[in-house]
Amino acid sequence: MVFSNLVFLFMFLPIVLAAYFLLPRMFKNFILLLASLIFYAWGEPKYVILMLISIVMNYIFGLMVHKFRNEIRYKKLTVALAVIANIGLLGYYKYSNFLIENMNSLFDLNIANEPLPLPIGISFFTFQAMSYVIDVYRRDAAVQTNIFDLALYIALFPQLVAGPIVRYNTVADEIKKRVHSFALFSEGVRRFIIGLSKKALIANPMGELADTLFAMNPGDMSSGTAWLGILAYTLQIYFDFSGYSDMAIGLGKMFGFNFLENFNFPYISRSITEFWRRWHISLGSWFRDYVYIPLGGNRKGAWATYRNLLIVWTITGFWHGASWTFMAWGFYYGVIISLERFGLSKLLEKLWRPLQHVYVLLIVMIGWVFFRADSFDYSFHYIQTLFGFSGTQAIDNETFLYMNDYGYVFILGILFSMPVMKWLSKFIYRENNFLGRWAVPIVSPIVYLSLLIFVTMFLVNSTYNPFIYFRF
Secondary structure (H helix, E strand, O other), rough: OOOOOOHHHHHHHHHHHHHHOOOOOOHHHHHHHHHHHHHHHHHOOOHHHHHHHHHHHHHHHHHHHHHHOOOOOHHHHHHHHHHHHHHHHHHHHHHHHHHHHHHHHHHOOOOOOOOOOOOOHHHHHHHHHHHHHHHHHHHHHHHHHHOOHHHHHHHOOOOOOOOOOOOOOHHHHHHHHOOOOHHHHHHHHHHHHHHHHHHHHHHHHHHHHHHHHHHOHHOOOOOHHHHHHHHHHHHHHHHHHHHHHHHHHHHHHHOOOOOOOOOOOOOEEEEEEEHHHHHHHHHHHHHHHHHHHOOOOOOHOOOOOOHHHHHHHHHHHHOOOOOHHHHHHHHHHHHHHHHHHHHHHHHHOOOOOHHHHHHHHHHHHHHHHHOOOOOOHHHHHHHHHOOOOOOOOOHHHHHHHHHHHHHHHHHHHHHOOOOOHHHHHHHOOOOOOOOHHHHHHHHHHHHHHHHHHHHHHHHHHHOOOOOHHHOO
């Protein structure tokens, strides 16, 4: 079940909300936990057992770390075992096929390799569970002695399958005691509708075009068509990820949780370093706090810093998927960020500001080719076509056909990848402005309700509603 599914929108969510707010406070966590387990079990019930194993395992590790809090050697050993166990669980389901394939190829072996289905959201809930144990070890979070409260933190359905990656210490108090209000609930509904609109009205059409074009041979398309394909994917992945984060944050507010922001208009960045401060913020901060800083961060000299950046970014790529292309994508960003740190950023600052944005978008879109493609061979051929090195036409009739069919979506995507609503809000809510004081409170509910109705009509009439997170 996904948030943009009609069953979720008009059956699951209303039932959960009704039960949650009608029952006494003492049952609210139970309702949320039960709903979260049902939500996860909807597609593949057997993997609920896997998540329950993760919960029990990390609950025990947390208690052991707390028990040995004054015995450094045993405490370190326990947290090391916790990390190994979590990585082992994730590695078995996500990377074992990749490892066996490469061993067979490298050593000319014939190890049986039965494909393992990837449990939805395993990368997200494993990282959350692991960060809980590490935070207890660091004394950044108090140990949770109630296994049901820890289970709610790990399994909470708004952020379970696609993030944002929520730190335990940011929601620990809200698990025990949350504030509910009409204003917070209303804000959550608005945020959810915005995220749903991003997903259904922009990400889905862009994904449909990207899938069509990336299924073609790069040598059979013009450079213009290739650029449309990668631009479509660039918009799809942003509006899919950020839309899902908006929906998660909105759902959290409906139930009294305040999740941190996960996207901050990354495509307006002026450097790649800035881009990664704005894109998938929860993942970037996780790798910074739990991998980069423990490796030494930037505290051990320049060359150690570059080494650490390359290690962290390669791992980041591998986290996204068991593929050499994902690793290359991560390493690619590690090199560029290292170059910016080495001195490239100072040169960028001297450029005309629009050129800084062009630099970022060009780097990012080339990176998305490796992220989207299934092989290096396809990636390199696609990039050759982008820049006119494959001998194909610059623009053909197919390019104009796709521009005609999807032009309005491209315009919406480009427009709303910028903070236009923030700019508009500054104008509307300026002091003593009639719009902000009187018109918006009346018009706003009508706009959001109309948007929800329009999105529902779009979902009813569309057969294309992919779940991009199956890859992660």
